[in-house]
Amino acid sequence: MMLYQRPDVQLICGVDEVGRGPLIGAVVTAAVILDPNKPIAGLTDSKKLSEKRRTELAELIKQNALCWALGRAEPAEIDQLNILHATMLAMRRAVAALSIQPEWVLVDGNRTTDFGVPASAVVKGDLLVPEISAASILAKVARDTEMHTLHQAYPDYGFAAHKGYPTAAHLAAISAHGVLSEHRRSFKPVRQMLEQQEL
Template sequence: MTRRLPPLDPASTPTLAFERRLWAQGLRYVAGLDEAGRGAWAGPVAAGCVILPPVDEVAAYLSGLRDSKQLTPAQRERWAERIRRIALAWGVGMASAEEIDRMGILAATRLAMQRALEAATLPAEHLLIDALALPDVPLPQHALIHGDRRALSIAAAAVLAKTARDALMREYDIRYPGYGFAHHKGYGVPAHREALRRLGPCSLHRRSFAPIAQALAGSLDK
């Protein structure tokens, strides 16, 4: 069963309020899930899964963690290490550009989340997910709008997804030189658009996305 809860103040910082509510019901393995790279033009979409220990000390240990987009790359790397140390279990999953083109970005994002869930070493009992539901996963779940700003386990999952995907895009920058993947991570910045005009799309590009289809047709920005 999935419920979509109303958003809180987007400026709020993540807490353990949702996790504590579930821990009080006797649940111990509450998994937070979030994605990274959903809007990029190239590369996979990534997802993270984090199960935090059901103790109040987690709040102090992760004090200062917030929406991964509000953190610098160096801060995210430090937080990722800290999250992996404290988590009862964690996992990262990916869905490739080819899978995104074949099934659509929403279905591919859900697939990456399912893979992250499967990669965790403990079986989740309840899911807290940033904005999405996983209809193919037979577990109780909450889809939380602005979840990475509201629930610490979701914020932690977002950091793991983002750092894992960024590391992969830096590797791809070596294999596919000229596109600048190490810098923009596949997002549609002007430098990426210019590289597409010069080089055309590579196998990492999502051909179902309009800018890539335009580049293939030779009509990008025309």
């Protein structure tokens, strides 16, 4: 495995996504440039943090980062482009929305896209790179908030609990109550439900 080597530049932007696997809602990305003079303790992969701690850290990141931005690709874009290309589009949107242009972009995972500035992918970046950890936290909090909002609109589906992932409870809810306009129609479980409804 290639060891992570930090680029020798000042303005490094971390990028991460949340929501590639769920059957519903947007894929949400975040881009963050941290302030070296305002280090934030406790940054790590958002999945390793409690919801309460993520929310606290998200506020600290927003207050102390040099700049941050969110990007997204909607279900219709995911269905049109496929989830990988939609995720890359959402990442480009997040970086483009930053108030400061980064000198280098570090992306969590094993592939990157054209941000118009140098970029590299870092496997397990959300654990190794503080900027990516910060981005993973902002993206996770933003998408989870959207799932709570969706839960209030459609309480029968249980979005607050499973966050749109294809759990048994979610699949049972789709079977009982139907496919929503926010569902990703190209995802196999949703597509199969739609095909069954047409029979």
